[in-house]
Amino acid sequence: MDLIKNKAVGSSGSGQKRPAHEQVYHSLRSQIMYGELVPGQPVTIQGLTDSLNAGMTPVREAIRRLISDGALVFQGNRRVSVPMLSSRDVKQMIYARISIESELSRQATANLTPADVDHLERIDQQLDQTIADGDVSGYLRLNHLFHETLYAHADAPILNDLAERLWLRFGPSLRVVCGRFGTQSLPDRHKDIIRALRDRNADLVAKATAQDIEQGMELMADSLANV
């Protein structure tokens, strides 16, 4: 009779102590960030209560947070969906990402130990493997992990937060681009970044980061332009 008691949200038992709305938020956030949801796809509260096996209130709160993040959009009528980017949007993102993220990597440079740089290099090697394998999901996760790990050392929570918000916004569209062109067409400047980090040349790190961003985002802009 009491079989409604299975309130497991995160399936895999990672953090059982956190409140349900946190778990729902992070779960949905991952799905959006790594492109498991298609741009334009409607997101319903009741659909999520079913698929995530969670209550209604936690789901509502998670959705509100993600709307605030720009990861979901409220469509005037009460519907919520995954945002579709215009090329105008992407242009703004290119500017914002370069401003914020070059500064983050600049500030991180001085704080990175050689061991930290080695760690980044290992991430980049795994990243190359996902590109070779054509593993889009793995590519998206590791590419984000590379940047996230680098920026974390900048110790600049406010800039970091702005950057995260931008990643959330373009996640779904980036997935579509990768799905269309494959991972082969996504070379990056990570090797340049690592080299500059070893030299502790902050200006060069910032420049390489800017190039990495511009390269990836331009591809996305082009792809959106001729749909």
Place this chain on the structure above:
Amino acid sequence: MDLIKNKAVGSSGSGQKRPAHEQVYHSLRSQIMYGELVPGQPVTIQGLTDSLNAGMTPVREAIRRLISDGALVFQGNRRVSVPMLSSRDVKQMIYARISIESELSRQATANLTPADVDHLERIDQQLDQTIADGDVSGYLRLNHLFHETLYAHADAPILNDLAERLWLRFGPSLRVVCGRFGTQSLPDRHKDIIRALRDRNADLVAKATAQDIEQGMELMADSLANV
């Protein structure tokens, strides 16, 4: 018996059709943005359901959104409060605001008609009046209105969103600074901005905006440093 039916949230009958959680959000957002809440002040759900005369669910959702905005902080235990800024935080904000908002004003320049500039000038004149009167609340509102109105013409929603989020973060602290030093000590570069707008000189507009931001924020940083 049925006297629980007074679900009026917005008191003044402005937009009755919008859902309650939207109204609560905007109401709370204003309170934070214009410094009616002091940094460090705890924010409780039940306190808000009473003071805003709203239900519990709408208040919960509004709080989640504002946490996501950075306008409120979740303190680990279940407490929520208005953020206190460190001078490190302010430094990051100065960089981010200058990057984002100079670009917004640069892009707005070409789109502004002479009538729009006149409108901005009228706002600035009212702003001067609040400074003369020592009207802190009025100052905060009109200063925001000036920038908001200018940036709106840039037609760049994503950059705009990033800028708004930053304003929400420093609102409470700016109020404290104004309260301590009075409005006299807050001269601005709005006259320079207006002059450059009339000349349609985008670079100059961007530069004047950057100076305006730097001037105001440095004052805040100094004030936070020697508390």
Place this chain on the structure above:
DNA sequence: CAGGAAAAAATTTGATCATATTGTGATGAT
């Protein structure tokens, strides 16, 4: 009699609330 537009019913989804449950900090006894 067929086709299509408008109206109305039905279904789906969102919004809100009252209430039960759980976790947190505080108080007081040992």
Place this chain on the structure above:
DNA sequence: ATCATCACAATATGATCAAATTTTTTCCTG
């Protein structure tokens, strides 16, 4: 000082109400 207990606030649930979309029905026109 440490630990158990208590009170309060936050979290979560399911029920209920309202809005919007979709489907069905109806009626008019060609």
